[in-house]
Amino acid sequence: xxxxxxxxxxxxxxxxxxxxxxxxxxxxxxxxxxxxxxxxxxxxxxxxxxxxxxxxxxxxxxxxxxxxxxxxxxxxxxxxxxxxxxxxx
Numbered sequence: 001x002x003x004x005x006x007x008x009x010x011x012x013x014x015x016x017x018x019x020x021x022x023x024x025x026x027x028x029x030x031x032x033x034x035x036x037x038x039x040x041x042x043x044x045x046x047x048x049x050x051x052x053x054x055x056x057x058x059x060x061x062x063x064x065x066x067x068x069x070x071x072x073x074x075x076x077x078x079x080x081x082x083x084x085x086x087x088x089x
Contacts, residue, residue, distance in 0.1 A: 018024065044052075
């Protein structure tokens with residue numbers, strides 16, 4: 001039967017082996033390369049995107065309200081709406 005100190009030693013050696021494995025180095029290198037590429041792409045965070053999306057939604061609502069108001073004003077002015085006054089008439 002294996003005693004506790006042997007299991008502890010084996011566990012410690014396995015942790016050291018995994019920590020120093022080439023796979024760990026590859027993972028770190030890939031993470032660094034991807035992080036660098038993302039920084040160069042000048043991306044925005046999700047929070048910044050959400051803020052700008054909310055601003056755009058409010059702007060669209062205001063634009064639609066103004067368009068409806070202009071359409072109402074043009075419709076109420078009669079057929080001469082948008083035409084200059086006839087100086088001869």
